[in-house]
Amino acid sequence: MTKYQHQTRLLAAIDCIIFGFDGTTLKLLLVQRAIQPEKGRWSLMGGFIQPDESADIAAVRVLKKLTGLEGVYLEQLHTFSDPKRDPIERTLSVTYFALIDIHRYEQQLSDEYHAEWFTLTEIPQLIFDHPEMMYMAQEKLRYKAALHPLLFELLPKKFTLPQLQSLYECVYDMPFDKRNFTRKVLSTKLLVKQKDKDKGNSKKGAFFYKLDNKQYKANLHAFLNIIPNPPIG
Structure with missing residues (x-):
C-alpha cells in the first residue's frame, strides 16, 4: 500500500510573521501577494511546503525568497486549519514568527x-486569516518577553535605556514610568554600562549599555518583574 485509502489530500503552507524594531518603533514586515486570489494585496510571507521539505526548512526558504532575509531565527507559532481559510483549496498553514533588529x-x-x-498602528488590510496570525504572534511575543529578555534580539549590541523602554512600550502598547522602569531594569544585573553616550537626542546624552551574556544565560527570568500583570500563556 503506497497511500492511505479513502483520505482527502490537503495542501500545507507556511506563513512567516516578522517583527522588527528600528530603534524607535516596532514594525511588521509585509509583501504584496504575487498570485491569485488577492494578487497585489498585502500579505505575510507565505508559500507552500514542498514534498521533500520539513516545515522548518520551508519557512527558511519562503522567507529568503520573498524578502531576501536569511540567518533569521524562526520559531513555530501555530497551525491554522479552518477549512475555509483559503477560498481556492483546503490549505493548512504552519506559522512562524521572528524578531529582528x-x-x-x-x-x-x-x-x-x-x-x-509597517508600524503596528498602520497595518494595511491583510488577506485571508493573516490578521489573526499577526495578533496571535503579538500575544506570544508579549508572553515570552515577560518571562525573559527576548526583546534584546531587536536591539543593536549597544543601546540606551530610553531605547529599551521605547521597545517595551511598543510591544505592550502601554507607557512605562521612566524612573521605575530604569530601576527595575538595572536591578536585573543583566546590563553593563558603557563609557560612551548617545548624544543624538539630547545635549546631556544617554549612556549606552550592553547585555551581559553570561548573566543573561543564567538569569533568563530576570525580566519578569518589569512587566506589570504579565500575560499568561
Missing part, C-alpha cells in the same frame, strides 16, 4: 516582492 538586516531586504515595514 531592522538596521542589522536592512541590506538583505529584497525589492523583488516589494517587502515593506
